[in-house]
Amino acid sequence: MKNVGRAILALLAAALVGGVAEDGGPSRRVVTRDGWRVIEADFHVHTRLSDGFLSPFEVVLHARRNGLDALAITEHNVTHPAWMARWFSRMIGGPTILVGEEVTTDRFHLIAIGLRERVSPYGDLGAIIDDVHRKGGVAIAAHPVARFWPAFDAVLDKLDGAELMHPLALGPRDRARRGWRWEEMRDFHLRATKRGYPLTPVGSSDYHFFQGLGVTRTLVLARDDSAEAILDAVRAGRTVVRDRDGNLHGNARAIAILTERPIAPAEQVESAGDRGYHPKGVVDHASRIAGWLGMLGVVAFPLARRRRGPPAEGSA
Amino acid sequence: MNGLDVSDDVRLLVHPFAHYGAMRDAPALDARRSAATRALRVMITLGLFVSLTTTGRVVPAHLFGAMLSWSFAPLVQSVAVLAVARIFALDSPRARVLDLYFAGHGPWLAFMWLGAGVVVLAPSPSAVFYFLLSNGVLPALLLAALAHGAVLNVAMFRRGLGLSRGRTAAATAVFYVFFAGQIVTYYLLNDTLQPQLGIR
Numbered sequence: 001m002k003n004v005g006r007a008i009l010a011l012l013a014a015a016l017v018g019g020v021a022e023d024g025g026p027s028r029r030v031v032t033r034d035g036w037r038v039i040e041a042d043f044h045v046h047t048r049l050s051d052g053f054l055s056p057f058e059v060v061l062h063a064r065r066n067g068l069d070a071l072a073i074t075e076h077n078v079t080h081p082a083w084m085a086r087w088f089s090r091m092i093g094g095p096t097i098l099v100g101e102e103v104t105t106d107r108f109h110l111i112a113i114g115l116r117e118r119v120s121p122y123g124d125l126g127a128i129i130d131d132v133h134r135k136g137g138v139a140i141a142a143h144p145v146a147r148f149w150p151a152f153d154a155v156l157d158k159l160d161g162a163e164l165m166h167p168l169a170l171g172p173r174d175r176a177r178r179g180w181r182w183e184e185m186r187d188f189h190l191r192a193t194k195r196g197y198p199l200t201p202v203g204s205s206d207y208h209f210f211q212g213l214g215v216t217r218t219l220v221l222a223r224d225d226s227a228e229a230i231l232d233a234v235r236a237g238r239t240v241v242r243d244r245d246g247n248l249h250g251n252a253r254a255i256a257i258l259t260e261r262p263i264a265p266a267e268q269v270e271s272a273g274d275r276g277y278h279p280k281g282v283v284d285h286a287s288r289i290a291g292w293l294g295m296l297g298v299v300a301f302p303l304a305r306r307r308r309g310p311p312a313e314g315s316a
Numbered sequence: 317m318n319g320l321d322v323s324d325d326v327r328l329l330v331h332p333f334a335h336y337g338a339m340r341d342a343p344a345l346d347a348r349r350s351a352a353t354r355a356l357r358v359m360i361t362l363g364l365f366v367s368l369t370t371t372g373r374v375v376p377a378h379l380f381g382a383m384l385s386w387s388f389a390p391l392v393q394s395v396a397v398l399a400v401a402r403i404f405a406l407d408s409p410r411a412r413v414l415d416l417y418f419a420g421h422g423p424w425l426a427f428m429w430l431g432a433g434v435v436v437l438a439p440s441p442s443a444v445f446y447f448l449l450s451n452g453v454l455p456a457l458l459l460a461a462l463a464h465g466a467v468l469n470v471a472m473f474r475r476g477l478g479l480s481r482g483r484t485a486a487a488t489a490v491f492y493v494f495f496a497g498q499i500v501t502y503y504l505l506n507d508t509l510q511p512q513l514g515i516r
Binding site: 104295 | 356366381429
């Protein structure tokens with residue numbers, strides 16, 4: 001059994017060494033266009049403190065790995081995970097964290113970013129959006145699928161933006177659940193624009209677990225990478241979102257700037273969530289398999305030598 | 317199974333009642349240490365699962381970060397199972413109860429290992445996950461893990477701790493009420509559930 005234990009330890013050690021050596025994302029590039037800093041942002045992110053897998057600290061590290069310049073931590077009806085992430089991010093030098101909240105009710109989900117304090121989820125949507133604005137934030141309709149339209153349609157004049165790109169767009173097109181279809185999000189945005197409310201388009205990953213943080217993201221044209229500058233840009237509509245069909249959405253000037261000299265957003269829609277899963281080479285692949293086999297060892301074999309007492313009295 | 321010294325989790329996965337009976341007949345000499353080792357096994361598996369499914373690799377930040385941020389899970393489970401032991405006046409020491417309880421996590425450990433395997437081995441993990449999800453395989457596996465976990469809890473109370481049938485049923489029900497109750501309380505305190513239930 002000693003040999004099995006050593007083998008498990010060796011596998012896990014190899015996996016850790018390989019993981020450390022191969023881990024790391026694109027270095028954060030400073031991209032400017034027409035005097036604006038181009039920020040790659042994800043404004044809808046969850047952590048382990050509600051229904052995600054990663055702690056606020058791990059989310060920050062994962063955002064760096066996935067080449068994001070900014071993200072908003074938006075937990076369901078609370079903001080303390082966002083403050084934790086912001087503290088940690090400042091300690092390690094970014095990315096920029098916006099304190100946010102996903103105001104979550106049975107009638108609508110609303111992304112509030114740039115908050116100074118928590119927003120109560122009780123009351124009607126109009127009053128909640130007013131509260132978001134009072135607390136320094138920006139109000140974005142979260143995944144505005146058809147079931148949420150009645151609530152959002154009533155407050156188009158108050159909303160600052162709407163999610164137009166979301167991982168819902170990346171699933172199999174023919175199997176999308178009715179009432180949770182990406183096309184409904186796109187249609188909501190187009191309809192609002194037609195009615196005279198050009199909501200700032202936002203692409204977010206609604207990240208909960210696995211690899212896909214930032215798999216759908218927003219390009220923001222901001223003065224710099226500070227939270228204030230990013231919020232100003234969202235308020236002014238200086239964002240561009242690429243949808244799953246490659247179409248760009250945003251105000252005409254922002255699209256023109258990014259079309260004139262296109263940037264390659266660190267793999268946006270095309271990767272469909274598999275970006276970080278592809279091994280970089282044989283060593284990387286081998287260390288991953290070592291980790292998985294080591295995991296089997298942890299599950300299947302005793303971690304410590306079994307020391308049993310004598311059979312209990314009266315047992316067979 | 318006899319030729320290979322596999323973990324109690326695996327043995328319980330295959331023969332829940334028989335192996336809990338065997339564990340009762342030959343208890344660990346140092347139950348406290350044994351329980352801690354078993355809880356550690358669950359945490360390491362969770363850490364590896366989170367790290368592999370997040371990055372495809374074993375990365376210290378996620379391995380240890382997840383072990384820390386998910387540590388609430390064994391804590392909540394411990395509170396629930398110890399409360400049951402108290403209510404039903406089990407004569408087994410607390411460490412012994414925890415030792416038996418943490419031996420019965422096989423279904424979840426297996427589920428996590430399979431999930432991590434998809435990420436490590438599949439050429440396009442997201443396509444595989446979408447397929448498993450849209451065809452009901454993933455939900456079925458989750459349900460199976462839940463159901464098998466419940467069977468293991470029944471086996472633990474019945475054979476591992478020697479409760480009668482009626483008390484086993486009651487202990488299992490109380491365990492789940494306490495376990496789910498703690499999670500629900502957390503979300504209620506955070507105002508997460510009430511607005512989604514239409515409470516204005």
